[in-house]
Amino acid sequence: MGQDVFERGLDIRKAVLGAAYVEKSLDAADDFNRDFQNLVTEYCWGAGWGRTALSLRDKSLLNLVMLGALNRSTEFKLHLKGALTNGCSRDEIKDTLIQLAIYAGIPAGVEAFRLAREVFAEIEAAE
Numbered sequence: 001m002g003q004d005v006f007e008r009g010l011d012i013r014k015a016v017l018g019a020a021y022v023e024k025s026l027d028a029a030d031d032f033n034r035d036f037q038n039l040v041t042e043y044c045w046g047a048g049w050g051r052t053a054l055s056l057r058d059k060s061l062l063n064l065v066m067l068g069a070l071n072r073s074t075e076f077k078l079h080l081k082g083a084l085t086n087g088c089s090r091d092e093i094k095d096t097l098i099q100l101a102i103y104a105g106i107p108a109g110v111e112a113f114r115l116a117r118e119v120f121a122e123i124e125a126a127e
Contacts, residue, residue: 006038009046016049016056016082057086061096068097068112069104076112080119090120 014022029037049059060083067076083093093116101109 005046006042008050009041012049013041013045016085057088060086060088064096065100068100069108073115076115077119080116
């Protein structure tokens with residue numbers, strides 16, 4: 001892919017997840033996981049999130065469904081914060097999680113709603 005895809009990915013990753021979070025992840029990379037961090041930035045964020053047919057907002061909602069269906073709680077919470085950053089409302093997130101529950105199963109929906117409430121509580125406590 002190349003350096004331009006990496007740089008585009010880095011910019012998008014910072015915009016969605018926050019520069020401090022991304023820089024901490026990259027700074028903490030060592031010889032074992034540095035190549036993986038570069039892959040995530042270039043492939044996921046540059047080649048995937050860098051496409052333009054879907055908005056960042058749309059991609060955030062899709063990620064919530066996929067991560068919730070896969071039961072990836074840490075990434076779900078991270079991407080829920082990103083969805084809020086990308087302009088998703090709580091009502092849009094709620095409707096997205098209802099779709100998740102219908103198509104991926106009620107247990108996945110229960111967990112997704114639980115995690116979302118945790119994130120909302122963290123945000124409210126920080127305000």
